[in-house]
Amino acid sequence: MLDANETLLAWFEPDLDAQLNFSQGLLLLTDRRIVSLAESDQELESAPGNNGQSTGKAWPHSAETTLAAKEKGGASALQLAGGRGLLAQWRHTHARSKAAHHFVDRWKLLRSGQPVDTGLLESSEALCPSCGSPIKGEQGFCEVCASLPATKPVGSLLRLLRFARKRAGVVTLGIVLTVAGTAASLVPPYLTKPMLDDVLIPYQSPQHEGAKLYLIPWLLGGLAVASVLSWILSWARTYVVAWVSERIASDLRNQTYAHLQKLSLEFFGGKRTGDLISRVSTDTDRICYFLSVNLLDFVNDVLMIVMIAAFLLWTDVRLALATLVPLPVITYLVHEVRSRLRNGFQLGSRAWADMTSVLADTIPGIRVVKAFAQEHREVDRFRHANDRVLHANDRVNRLWSFFGPMITLLTDGGLLIVWIVGVWQIYNNNLKIGTLTVFLAYINRFYMRLDSMSRMLSATQRAAASAQRVFGVMDREATVAEPVHPVHPGRLRGRIEFRDVAFRYGTRPVVEGINLTIEPGEMIGLVGPSGSGKTTMVNLACRFYDVAEGAILVDSTDVRSFVIEEFRKHIGLVLQEPFLFYGTIAENIAYGRPEARREEIIAAAKAARAHEFILRLPDGYDSLVGERGQSLSGGERQRVSIARALLIDPRILILDEATSSVDTETEREIQLALDNLICGRTTIAIAHRLSTLSRANRLVVMERGQIVEVGPHQELLDRNGLYARLYRAQSESPEDRQL
Numbered sequence: 001m002l003d004a005n006e007t008l009l010a011w012f013e014p015d016l017d018a019q020l021n022f023s024q025g026l027l028l029l030t031d032r033r034i035v036s037l038a039e040s041d042q043e044l045e046s047a048p049g050n051n052g053q054s055t056g057k058a059w060p061h062s063a064e065t066t067l068a069a070k071e072k073g074g075a076s077a078l079q080l081a082g083g084r085g086l087l088a089q090w091r092h093t094h095a096r097s098k099a100a101h102h103f104v105d106r107w108k109l110l111r112s113g114q115p116v117d118t119g120l121l122e123s124s125e126a127l128c129p130s131c132g133s134p135i136k137g138e139q140g141f142c143e144v145c146a147s148l149p150a151t152k153p154v155g156s157l158l159r160l161l162r163f164a165r166k167r168a169g170v171v172t173l174g175i176v177l178t179v180a181g182t183a184a185s186l187v188p189p190y191l192t193k194p195m196l197d198d199v200l201i202p203y204q205s206p207q208h209e210g211a212k213l214y215l216i217p218w219l220l221g222g223l224a225v226a227s228v229l230s231w232i233l234s235w236a237r238t239y240v241v242a243w244v245s246e247r248i249a250s251d252l253r254n255q256t257y258a259h260l261q262k263l264s265l266e267f268f269g270g271k272r273t274g275d276l277i278s279r280v281s282t283d284t285d286r287i288c289y290f291l292s293v294n295l296l297d298f299v300n301d302v303l304m305i306v307m308i309a310a311f312l313l314w315t316d317v318r319l320a321l322a323t324l325v326p327l328p329v330i331t332y333l334v335h336e337v338r339s340r341l342r343n344g345f346q347l348g349s350r351a352w353a354d355m356t357s358v359l360a361d362t363i364p365g366i367r368v369v370k371a372f373a374q375e376h377r378e379v380d381r382f383r384h385a386n387d388r389v390l391h392a393n394d395r396v397n398r399l400w401s402f403f404g405p406m407i408t409l410l411t412d413g414g415l416l417i418v419w420i421v422g423v424w425q426i427y428n429n430n431l432k433i434g435t436l437t438v439f440l441a442y443i444n445r446f447y448m449r450l451d452s453m454s455r456m457l458s459a460t461q462r463a464a465a466s467a468q469r470v471f472g473v474m475d476r477e478a479t480v481a482e483p484v485h486p487v488h489p490g491r492l493r494g495r496i497e498f499r500d501v502a503f504r505y506g507t508r509p510v511v512e513g514i515n516l517t518i519e520p521g522e523m524i525g526l527v528g529p530s531g532s533g534k535t536t537m538v539n540l541a542c543r544f545y546d547v548a549e550g551a552i553l554v555d556s557t558d559v560r561s562f563v564i565e566e567f568r569k570h571i572g573l574v575l576q577e578p579f580l581f582y583g584t585i586a587e588n589i590a591y592g593r594p595e596a597r598r599e600e601i602i603a604a605a606k607a608a609r610a611h612e613f614i615l616r617l618p619d620g621y622d623s624l625v626g627e628r629g630q631s632l633s634g635g636e637r638q639r640v641s642i643a644r645a646l647l648i649d650p651r652i653l654i655l656d657e658a659t660s661s662v663d664t665e666t667e668r669e670i671q672l673a674l675d676n677l678i679c680g681r682t683t684i685a686i687a688h689r690l691s692t693l694s695r696a697n698r699l700v701v702m703e704r705g706q707i708v709e710v711g712p713h714q715e716l717l718d719r720n721g722l723y724a725r726l727y728r729a730q731s732e733s734p735e736d737r738q739l
Helices: 094-112 153-158 161-185 187-203 215-262 265-269 273-315 317-323 327-362 366-371 375-427 433-474 534-541 564-568 585-589 598-607 611-615 634-647 664-678 713-719 722-731 734-738
Strands: 008-012 025-030 033-038 057-060 066-072 075-082 085-092 496-505 508-518 523-527 549-554 571-574 652-656 682-686 698-703 706-711
Touching: 008 094, 025 094, 057 085, 066 094, 075 094, 085 094, 153 433, 161 187, 161 215, 161 273, 187 215, 187 433, 215 273, 215 433, 273 317, 273 327, 273 433, 317 375, 317 433, 327 375, 327 433, 366 375, 375 433, 496 534, 508 534, 508 706, 523 534, 534 652, 534 682, 571 634, 571 664, 585 598, 585 634, 598 611, 598 634, 598 664, 634 664, 652 664, 698 713, 698 722, 706 713, 706 722, 713 722
Parallel strands: 523 682, 523 698, 571 652, 652 682
Antiparallel strands: 008 025, 025 033, 033 057, 066 075, 075 085, 496 508, 496 549, 698 706
8 A cells, every 4th residue: 555655664553443342453654644454344433524434544644633642441542633633543452552652652753854763563562560661572571671681791790899898808818818729739730840850750760860869858748738738728718708708698688688678569560479589599599609619719710820821831831832722712612602601591590580480379379279279280380380491401501511521622632732742842852751740730730720710601601690680670770769858757647638640550541630638537438440540549648659640748748758668657558468477476466566565566456356366376476377377367367467557556547458358247346446446547448348438437439540429428329420339239239138
């Protein structure tokens, strides 16, 4: 359909028709017009009087036309408008929103007269929930979040130096010990030369001419002292370097974990638990091993090679030059193999993290696995993940199995060259046997160290890949940042105001145009169908996320001005699925106030109506609750979480479906506990069971990210709107009739 000189600038695939059914379409942007190609049975919406839009429709560019990407409800749309109003509309799912915005950006560049890159964007790419970038390939991971920065391996490892800065004295001691130990280890081969040339070879002559037998005790004593000194220095060097590396790795783990705690919830939404655990544990352990073992060996090898090279050049230049013959080939091999090894180790680290994620998913969820008899499925899932680890390691091993023996072959060839040159010089009386023996002893060490350094390449790339994964976490910035000029909240009154609030996940709007004021001590009930934005409202109030537009004010101060930690200490949160940590019941209740006295913990438990069942446990308040509180029932866990919220005495209380997953009797107990918790506090409660909001001063009804009704229960019933329909739907259910 394009003309001969027409240039294609971008393309987009809408995947919905006018009735929001899945359908294929193609939208082209050229330097002259917008062209729409759709399925023959698809009728795209158009402005009245435009007779619809059929397959092969085109709109030339004009000053009156506008193109915009609209996000609304469960679907989005590209809208083309002109002087007569809406010309055409192409609907699509949110998964293609990024491509739609890219298409509009290309159109705007064209309209502004700027050059447009002719690269194409596939609209069918999935988007990363963390950063919104396209996810490509069969692996299913985000290249922006999961891939390692394109930095040199040495560059990433050099960033570890800042962790060694505060222990510079011990690091210097380790360097001194390494130099001294390396020098001491070179003494025994050097003493071999006078032992052969001045003692043993002359002694074998008929009259023992020139044999300096008096040197024997001195030479043997020197060998013994040098060996013992080398052992002592090596032991001290190994201990000091291991001591420093363990503390560097410990500091790295601490800072990585501390930085994780500072990151916003948005970051964790795009990450798997196993991947983060792997970065904090496995990758830092790999770095520690590299610093304490591999790097120590590498430094020792470098010093050994430099010292041996200096001695060889001083002893015999021709033999020394023969020694260096394999070096250019070895250098070329190292250069070629380095990047391939790094890529292989990156893939291996990702595969290992995926395998750890399977464990992190299935072990905590083992009850669900067994309840649905999916043990074999999970075993297969783990086997597939483990196979990816195996294949990634096989890829590295295939490369390494060639590289290592090739280095050995080259070093053996170099040793053979030295033998040839040395024998030829002895034959011509230009070299003594003792000198050649010492030369061969040093060359053997030289090539051993050279071979060891080549093997260091593997450890360096592996450690660099781990360092890049760790720094990939530490380089992430929190989207909810601390204020530049912080305000300390003090004791809050609890007045909350939502002022023209809007928020979106990526390009998908979740709430918009929210205006609501909650007075101190007032209880507000959030009501609405799933996906209407209720949980997003409380997340914004807690500042787990920051608003995209507008502001949230607490006591007339923007929450973005408060110190985050100080502000959240005034918020009590009771979730639908309460999370308890492994430990005692007392420790879980006192989680928000670890310094609380036992009397205060018991008082909070009594107010939460948890004291009685706690006393029935074998160890009372010292009873272990198990991982995630699995040893307690759902109602018991909920009452412990209420006690936890009571103990911190918050001014603002958030109840997110606190009674939705318990039976009627337990709900009654929890409701009595909530009455004690709500008293005198500003409360925002989310509930699908409308009966649990009977004590709310006002009900706020939400639909599609907007507030549609506000008022008391009876007033909303009289309006006969959305709330009335929801209430009648629940009242007519068999469960509510039974209640």
